[in-house]
Amino acid sequence: MIRRPANAGGKLTVSPFPVLAAWFARWKDDLHLRSVALTTWIENHLGLLAFAWLALMASLLTYKVSRLMVPVHGAFDMVQLVLPYIFIALAPIAGFMIGRAAFLHNRDQPEYRLALFGNWRELDRSEAQAHPSFGPTGFLTSLVVGMVFGVAIRTGEFLVIMPALNQNAPEWAFSLFIAMSLEVAAMNFFYMVCFVMALRTVPLFPRMLGYVWILDLLSKLMLARIAGGLELPASIGEPLSRLLTTNVHTVLISVAIWLPYLILSERVNVTFRHRVSSEVSKA
Numbered sequence: 061m062i063r064r065p066a067n068a069g070g071k072l073t074v075s076p077f078p079v080l081a082a083w084f085a086r087w088k089d090d091l092h093l094r095s096v097a098l099t100t101w102i103e104n105h106l107g108l109l110a111f112a113w114l115a116l117m118a119s120l121l122t123y124k125v126s127r128l129m130v131p132v133h134g135a136f137d138m139v140q141l142v143l144p145y146i147f148i149a150l151a152p153i154a155g156f157m158i159g160r161a162a163f164l165h166n167r168d169q170p171e172y173r174l175a176l177f178g179n180w181r182e183l184d185r186s187e188a189q190a191h192p193s194f195g196p197t198g199f200l201t202s203l204v205v206g207m208v209f210g211v212a213i214r215t216g217e218f219l220v221i222m223p224a225l226n227q228n229a230p231e232w233a234f235s236l237f238i239a240m241s242l243e244v245a246a247m248n249f250f251y252m253v254c255f256v257m258a259l260r261t262v263p264l265f266p267r268m269l270g271y272v273w274i275l276d277l278l279s280k281l282m283l284a285r286i287a288g289g290l291e292l293p294a295s296i297g298e299p300l301s302r303l304l305t306t307n308v309h310t311v312l313i314s315v316a317i318w319l320p321y322l323i324l325s326e327r328v329n330v331t332f333r334h335r336v337s338s339e340v341s342k343a
Contacts, residue, residue, distance in 0.1 A: 155252030
């Protein structure tokens with residue numbers, strides 16, 4: 061493959077890996093098209109996804125209630141069983157709706173930059189929207205979709221590990237049930253706020269996701285502290301400790317993978333910070 065760059069003074073340059081370069085270009089184009097299709101499908105089927113989520117949670121709740129490990133002596137006992145699951149089911153939907161309402165028309169750039177690496181040239185919003193790298197597509201789609209899967213995985217872990225309990229259970233078990241259900245509901249809410257901010261290209265998305273990562277880590281440490289103050293049997297305490305440790309590692313791995321991308325990616329900077337590399341803009 062022979063190329064004649066415009067700034068090479070007429071000299072011919074030969075690409076050392078023409079087949080590899082062509083394959084990578086095709087792969088990149090295919091990834092972009094697939095990400096655009098997936099993002100568009102999600103945006104067009106949000107109602108269907110919400111309905112499927114609620115239907116799944118209703119089915120799982122029915123299953124959990126049908127296999128109770130504690131007695132139910134009245135309506136209050138049943139409310140204690142069911143209410144945490146209702147919070148968990150509604151939290152991501154509430155996060156999406158509140159996030160959309162709160163940030164729908166927020167397109168202003170923050171006054172202070174937190175991502176200070178690199179040399180950048182500022183764009184106005186119309187320039188940013190016209191840029192080929194604008195939008196939640198490409199690798200950014202993986203992050204957006206990953207937040208949705210994270211909500212499902214976190215909820216699934218809770219449903220598998222924790223039985224439905226009320227005040228008739230041992231005090232330590234009921235306290236742990238309430239603490240874990242509130243933590244799952246809160247994180248489901250905040251990750252869905254991040255999801256809608258990314259989908260709507262809200263400029264505050266990168267730093268909001270950073271705040272949620274910090275909150276996620278703090279919530280795991282809070283759960284560990286609460287569990288440490290309870291008289292947990294060894295058969296419960298040891299698996300719970302391993303689960304919390306694994307969850308902390310998962311968050312840290314996500315931060316290690318995605319934080320450099322959120323800071324340095326051209327797509328992220330064009331889409332959310334409305335700026336391009338000054339070196340690229342000079343080329």
